[in-house]
Amino acid sequence: MGSQQQSPSSIPNAHLTFGQRIKSIVGGSAGNLVEYYDWYVYSAFTLYFAPIFFPQSNSTIQLLQAAVIFALGFFMRPLGAWIMGVYSDRKGRKAGLTLSVGMMSVGSLMIALLPTYNSIGIAAPIILLVARLLQGLSLGGEYGASATYLSELATPKNRGFYASFQYITLISGQLLALAVLLVLQATLSHDELQQWGWRIPFFIGAALAITVLWLRRNLIETDQSIASQKSGANKKSSAFALFKEYPLEALKVFLLTAGGTLSFYAYTTYTQKFLVNTSGFSKETATEINACAVLFFMLLQPIAGHLSDRFGKKVMIWFFGIGGVLFTYPLFTMLSGTTSAMTAFFLIAAGLLITTGYTSINVIAKSEMFPAHIRSLGVALPYALATSIFGGTTEAIGLLFKNYNFESGFYIYISVMIGISALTYILAKNPSELDKDRV
Numbered sequence: 001m002g003s004q005q006q007s008p009s010s011i012p013n014a015h016l017t018f019g020q021r022i023k024s025i026v027g028g029s030a031g032n033l034v035e036y037y038d039w040y041v042y043s044a045f046t047l048y049f050a051p052i053f054f055p056q057s058n059s060t061i062q063l064l065q066a067a068v069i070f071a072l073g074f075f076m077r078p079l080g081a082w083i084m085g086v087y088s089d090r091k092g093r094k095a096g097l098t099l100s101v102g103m104m105s106v107g108s109l110m111i112a113l114l115p116t117y118n119s120i121g122i123a124a125p126i127i128l129l130v131a132r133l134l135q136g137l138s139l140g141g142e143y144g145a146s147a148t149y150l151s152e153l154a155t156p157k158n159r160g161f162y163a164s165f166q167y168i169t170l171i172s173g174q175l176l177a178l179a180v181l182l183v184l185q186a187t188l189s190h191d192e193l194q195q196w197g198w199r200i201p202f203f204i205g206a207a208l209a210i211t212v213l214w215l216r217r218n219l220i221e222t223d224q225s226i227a228s229q230k231s232g233a234n235k236k237s238s239a240f241a242l243f244k245e246y247p248l249e250a251l252k253v254f255l256l257t258a259g260g261t262l263s264f265y266a267y268t269t270y271t272q273k274f275l276v277n278t279s280g281f282s283k284e285t286a287t288e289i290n291a292c293a294v295l296f297f298m299l300l301q302p303i304a305g306h307l308s309d310r311f312g313k314k315v316m317i318w319f320f321g322i323g324g325v326l327f328t329y330p331l332f333t334m335l336s337g338t339t340s341a342m343t344a345f346f347l348i349a350a351g352l353l354i355t356t357g358y359t360s361i362n363v364i365a366k367s368e369m370f371p372a373h374i375r376s377l378g379v380a381l382p383y384a385l386a387t388s389i390f391g392g393t394t395e396a397i398g399l400l401f402k403n404y405n406f407e408s409g410f411y412i413y414i415s416v417m418i419g420i421s422a423l424t425y426i427l428a429k430n431p432s433e434l435d436k437d438r439v
Helices: 018-044 046-053 059-074 077-091 093-112 123-153 156-187 190-195 197-216 223-231 239-245 247-267 269-279 283-311 313-337 341-359 362-367 372-391 394-403 408-427 433-437
Strands: none
Touching: 018 046, 018 093, 018 123, 018 156, 018 197, 018 269, 046 059, 046 123, 046 190, 046 197, 046 269, 059 123, 059 269, 059 394, 077 093, 077 123, 077 372, 093 123, 093 197, 123 156, 123 362, 123 372, 156 197, 156 283, 156 362, 190 197, 239 247, 239 372, 247 269, 247 313, 247 341, 247 362, 247 372, 247 394, 247 408, 269 283, 269 313, 269 341, 269 394, 283 313, 283 341, 313 341, 313 362, 313 408, 362 372, 394 408
């Protein structure tokens, strides 16, 4: 009798070949592409669909109303992080990763088929809100499962490099959203985009989920997750257990995320509106500038991940903290007054370079604070809370400062939060639970 063939999901992580490890990491992080594509499509196309869902004469008020729904979607993320984090800890990283993708596609399909305000009145923005809440629930679960999976599957010497795949796919989702926008801007008129063209990317997002579900069907489960399930320790994963047994760790994740996510959304999603609403660029030019800057940001991720492996996480967070505190105000001030597309690109790229100090270490820094049985929840829930409060409100707060003629207050706000996040990690002791859990 021949030996029984080992299923892909049962291969011990230490025995994985380089190709198997890369395939698993790509599959584990691919959901970020779909999830964040769907999430950013809303932001990228706000300039076109805001007038048909929020009929107002003032364009800033229209954008503000759309931004409020964008922010409210973030407030479902903690609930999603709680539910999906516990599910991922108890049922396995693979199960959590698979479930989150389908939920996002449903929300995208709802938006793609949504009638306008003129057709169904106030029900239109209400249904839009419901769809965004569903997407927020999904996205809240994706981050924790993905971050935990990547950190557990990576080898100790290359954690930063492997973990960078999360932001590579995350940013790829945003770039894909911007690429779809650029193609549609080149092929459709402004009126066609505003009337029906904006629906196309939401249909694309719903369809992309099928590919990711196929990629994830043969994912390799991590050793830590399997060991936790066999020992029964994973049954202790709950929000009560998290805040009772690991309150300081949860607080560190929350504060580290606060400035990082604010900086990330300020230089990615908000700058597109900023270039149009403050700097005076056309929508098309603003999209092109934003897409080029975000592409630059994506290419930085594996380099920064490798640097964090070589020089340590604190070096990277020092770079983020000092750079963010010193240069956020002048970068946005110069951006507000420039009329040069090239200058605008370099200013945004400089802000994203600074933000890379956070993105290069955040997945590992958060995962290392918690043991395997509660790691997915421990990473996801405080992150989702901070992202909801600070990331989700980035555009709304920026537009409020703009509406009250005190836009520089927004720059100060970003600088202060970056400083708080950097100091949180620099001053804290961060023992690596990842190494303790390796089997």
